Amino acid sequence: MSWTTPLDVAAAVCILLGAVLTLIAAIGQVRMPDLLSRMHAATKPQVLGTVLIVLGLSLRLRDPGVVGLLLLVVLLQMATSVVSSHMVARASFRAGQVRHDLLVVDELSDEQLHEEPRGAP
Amino acid sequence: MSPVLRTRRDGSTRPARYRAVQPLAVLWLTLVWLAMWGEVSPLLVVGGVLVAVAVCVAFPLPPIDIASGLRPLALARLVARFLVDLVRASIQVSGVVLRRRPVRNAVVAVDLESSSDFVMTLVAAMLSLIPGSVVVEARRSTHTLYLHVLDVPDEESAERFRRDALDLEQRVLRALPPHAPEEAGA
Structure with missing residues (x-):
């Protein structure tokens, strides 16, 4: 047994966990009741899943250049998934694609009845 | 930071254009460019800076006001x-x-x-x-x-x-x- 074996095992565990989280994100897309809830499944477990897969890869490859590139993958993933989920959520809310029966509190719709129009900055 | 208003000669106002090319953004974009290529050579650095400046001019962003110090x-x-x-x-x-x-x-x-x-x-x-x-x-x-x-x-x-x-x-x-x-x- 060489010193790399524990690293390889850790890498395998990370990649497996990441794959499971990504699978859960996919299941969430199917199971969640409305679009806004689906966006949750699409952002959180999916981002952590990507982080874990990337961590596993860098533990296995052990090459500084590759690790730098993988770090970039994580950063861009975090930045873009946030923006895309916001844009989709905003569009769906404005289009009225909201299951109001699922909301306990809805401070946005309450306020817009008597406040500035939605397009206001 | 909200955009600063400039007054035109006829008295109307318009938002001031942000200074597009910010040194930190250019540095960061150049680093990303080099990371993508996976190597550092003079030609790549020059190319990276040119691409970074082009990106900054094409997509101007307001400056980030954290200059007072990061803790x-x-x-x-x-x-x-x-x-x-x-x-x-x-x-x-x-x-x-x-x-x-x-x-x-x-x-x-x-x-x-x-x-x-x-x-x-x-x-x-x-x-x-x-x-x-x-x-x-x-x-x-x-x-x-x-x-x-x-x-x-x-x-x-x-x-x-x-x-x-x-x-x-x-x-x-x-x-x-x-x-x-x-x-x-x-």
């Missing part, structure tokens, strides 16, 4: 807490996905304390990654974020979420203290 310790705490929360949020959302009981949600308004656009952007981005929330709407005039929160059984947990969100803003403000208001417009 490394508070920043490290912010990042560490962020990573812990990222894992917690993922587990929480996974639990909601896998359980049988139907989920109840809420749309919560959070009035941010800080008037900085940069802080608002950062808080909004972090809020969509860490607790179970997605930004539905952001109102810049009042610095209010409207967040869709997953798995809110009652009004009390909505209130708790609002407190968590404001705590996050405080952590961001401690790590990146913004300029004093009189400097901000400069």
